[in-house]
Amino acid sequence: MDESALRDLLVEMGASLFRRGxxxxxxxxxxxxxxxxxxxxxxxxxxxxLEAARISRLDAGWNHVGGDRPSKEVFLHRAVLEARPEVGAVVHLHSTAATAISCLAAPGDEAPIPPLxxxxxxxVGRRLPVIPYYRPGDPAMEPAIHAAAKGAKALLLANHGPVATGATLADAVYAAEELEEAAKLALMLRxxxxxxxxxxxxxxxxxxxx
Incomplete structure (x- = not known):
């Protein structure tokens, strides 16, 4: 998929996630x-x-080279994508149930949602590490996320929300959606x-x- 098509898909999938809460x-x-x-x-x-033409473009060295200024949580994305070269996309949400689990689980927990x-x-896989709390946009989060992401397809940021990955943008979105549904089940079954x-x-x- 070329860059133009990826931009359009990002707009489409972002709107779908937003529309469904x-x-x-x-x-x-x-x-x-x-x-x-x-x-x-x-x-x-x-x-x-989102507007396709305004989506941020960064070069291979993570320098902003086009579009609007990127998310303040660029450190989070860099940590994951550099830890997992096979990953093609990262989705970070504040979805309600997964964020609730991130408020309940202890930092360092490896499986806050059981295999239901x-x-x-x-x-998501076997591991879902819970990362200690960092202020959103704090570059100090990068080493902790990088270390956890090396062995995990998804993780939870304590008191903040979920991060999911996939080989493609669609795969990452599907993983984020599945993580949210699993979190709902875990809360229902507490x-x-x-x-x-x-x-x-x-x-x-x-x-x-x-």
Whole structure:
């Protein structure tokens, strides 16, 4: 997919996430890897009202070279994309249920959402590290996120929200959506004794779907 088509898809998917309540106001940001740089949603922009031509363009060294100024959380995206060269896109949302889990889980927790469904395991994997709280846009977050992202497809920022990745922009959006649904289930089932997928079933899913 060329850059123009990626810009259009970013607008489309951002609007879809916003329309369905996965982000509100100017919350959330998305980045996409290009052969020679990155696209990123601009700072203080709404995912529901993006304009393709105004999406930020960064070069391979993360210098702003086109479009509006990028999200103040560029450090977050750089940490993930440099830790995982196979990742093509990163989606950071403030979706309600996943953010609630990020407020309940202890920093350092590796599995704040148990393996309740196969699609959660397929999209998110075995690990969902919880990163300690950092002020949004604080560059001090980068080393902690980089270290956690090396072994995880998604993570939670304590008291802040989820970060999901994928090989493509669509894959990253699907992972963010699945993470939010799994968080809803986890909250609904708090205090109950749900049947979890067994370690063997988790291994089978990861071995089959990666």
């Amino acid at each position: 996965f982000s509100v106001g100017s919350a959330g940001n998305i980045s996409v890897r290009l052969p020679d740089g990155y696209l990123m949603t601009p700072t203080n922009s709404s995912l529901g009202r 469904t196969p699609y959660f395991v397929m999209r 205090g109950a004794s749900p049947r979890l997928l067994t370690p063997a079933q988790v291994d089978d899913l990861l071995g089959t779907f990666g």
